[in-house]
Amino acid sequence: MIKGSATLEGTLNYAQKYPLLVYQPLVPTGIRISGAGFGCYRVDVRVKEHQQALTKALLSGINLIDTSANYADGGSERLVGKVLCDLITANKIKREEFVIVSKVGYLQGENYSLSQERKSEGQPFKDLVLYDKGLEHCIHPEFLAEQLTRSLDRLGIETVDCYLLHNPEYYLNWAKQAQVPKIDARAEYLRRIRIAFLHLEEEVAAGRIQYYGLSSNTFPRPASHFDFTSLADIWDIAQSISPQHHFRVIQFPLNLLETAGVTEKNQPGGKSLVEFAVDKGLGILTNRPLNAIREERLIRLSENVYQGEANRQANEFKSKVAMLDPGWINIPALSQLALRALRSTAGITAVLMGMRQEVYVEDVLHELRQPCEVVERKKTWKHISEL
Template sequence: MISGYASFNGTSDYLNKFSLPCRESSMFCAPPIAMGTHLGEMNEEDSVLYREGIEYGLLNGLNFIDTAINYRGMRSERDVGYVLKSLIKRGSIKREEVIVSTKGGIIPGDIEANLVPTDFLQKFLLEGGVVQESDVNIVDTHRHVLAPDYYRFAIETSKKHLHLETIDLYYIHNPEISMMVLGPTLFYTQLEKLFTFFENQVQLGNIRYYGFATWFGFLKDPMEKGYLSIEEVINIAKKVAGEGHHFKFIQFPLNKHMNEGIQKQNQKANGKWLSVFEAAHELGIYSTTSAPFYLGKAFDGASDARSMLREVTSTEGVFSTMVGMKKIEHIKENIQIL
């Protein structure tokens, strides 16, 4: 296992070597775009592309990688771990130079074990006693959990995939699914127990920081089902760990089709109705964004990838934008935009 974690000095020095823009937080520095690993097939062909692409990115100025245990049937995390282990062992990069974020909460499948999510849930999680049926919140085909025992399993599994002793940033993945099933009172009650668990994981050195990676949760109107309040979430983090809590990041989509994070004043913070970006800033939280091309649906002929990416990354308040890229040619184009 690779020891250490991303540091402010390590990430700052890394970006300075490439003369790339640097977005600063109190924890580490990141380029305006990060390498996302969501899209692609669960096959070796795409894994080879991802491994080549991640290596190229890390050697050419992109030091922020975003993944999740459920991406591509666990292959994405394994591909990231393969490259990290190889490059750090060779001395090509240092652990403190690289930011790695991953996610848990959505029940994953495991392509190597030939288990789709429903089978993985039954054969591994339920029969293995990791979760109980009552822990699983189901909306359509999505299965989500808030049970701390699941996250204990998920964090340890992600660490093994990534070959990391410490994960820099761990997101609860699409918590709005559980919110839709549980409702606010029960959801926030369970969240307090989960945040207590996460703060303990920080103390144990398994993760450094945690947050929410959402799809529509922060973007809905307050009375809509599945709405998440940033202020309420932060209040729970403060209740659990005081001002020194480690809930530091949120992630949500931002593109020309989903621009509610900028346009809609749907988040209340310190008595004011603000946009998601404004509320996060008001509460001391950093915003990362996803889906700059709306999962490929934004390519309508009116805008090209370069202009869309430039517009998102230049939006005030964006710490870094997660961009799905596995082909070296696309990574080169994105670095040129920076």
């Protein structure tokens, strides 16, 4: 078991080793993180190439790791644990230099089997969302406690730096299908989040996590949508628990085709999600930088995956976007432009990038080493949304 957690001193010392990279506080005056994090969605401890990629990232200036209990059915967390243990044992890194984020909520694979066993014994998890065959969801404190124990064991650490509720809006999706009235569904949704937050404060006090937060694909949705997750409501819950609460981080999709996190005015006072989060001092982690979902279709923001007419269209889109902002001109690849757009926008703390191969890690590092001005860019994102 690796002792300790990320610290301000440790992350500042790490940052000093890589002067060409920019590190920002995850929380005000707190631990520092690299502009891009190693996203662990499709990595597994059984794949040597993934181990090599994570090792390269951690030894090259990337000190943020984002994983989840359900990624590769636990294999993603095991990968992080193995690489950390190997590098710390070899005295190449220190635990206090790295920020580890994990998430909880999904019951798939091993967790789904566990859920079925408990049901057969007459002890199902409480507040369980029966979403689909082979897929359930839960954020009840009993489940959170059990899952955090398993995550810490797979990661081989005593403290997760940030623990996120993973897409709790699955309850709202279920409620809509079940024809629960919207007002009732919203009240129940917030009740479930509140008792989850109360439990996570206990986990902070116990030293098993430093901070907690929420990862939701529906943070950027219009407020009128049934499955909209209101950051203002979530913030009010945290404030009602304690002014010294540890709700400090949000995560959501933001990319050149999914711009709503910046452009949709879905928070009080006509503010966007990013504006509201910045006002409250929340750390903002964005995901899906290269994998946009539009009209239920996955669109890759990289011209390298397209041929013929599709390649031409990707390059044309890149040219149109680059012309919208002086800081984005002359960037050679669409994937690099996609990262530049995010990291040059004020308020974005870090971009979670899939880096399953060492060459992907180097591509990300190449962009991170390029200087760029970080400003608001609201008008630019609005123009992008109109392309």
